[in-house]
Amino acid sequence: MLWVIAKQLKSHPALIPLFVFIGGGAAMSIAYLSRLALRNPDVSWDRKNNPEPWNNMKPDQQYKLFTVNMDYSKLKKEGPDF
């Protein structure tokens, strides 16, 4: 099937941008979904050994990609240890 597509692309080269943009969009969606699945501290894959993954974060660890007004380097742990 890939060979059929390659042949069609050679005779209709204008289709190449279509593949580029659709492929790029699909790659970005998959990348974001995997980031959410693997890195999101709300997601727990192993409930027995890691039941509350948000507690494994440091107090100044940044999860968001872009933070506009928040200076993460100044944060410390607030509550007392027990």
Add this chain to the structure above:
Amino acid sequence: MEDIQAKLQNYRTAPFDARFPNSNQTRNCWSNYLDFYRCQKALDAKGVDTAPCDWYKRVFTSICPISWVQKWNDQREEGNFPGKI
């Protein structure tokens, strides 16, 4: 120890928590509620004064809807509470 007393004196509202950076703060409320009762249980078991745990109580009182806190308190008394304390 005096540090936590100072923090409790100067408390205005729940501070930013890097574990919960988005606008949905449900988990923040849940986590502090659990932490308060776990802190009380742990410090009671050690025989130490549980006053530092009040930090968590102030935070969840600021963040959580009152109906949730009342529901969880009732569940704890009946033994139905779903969280691990």
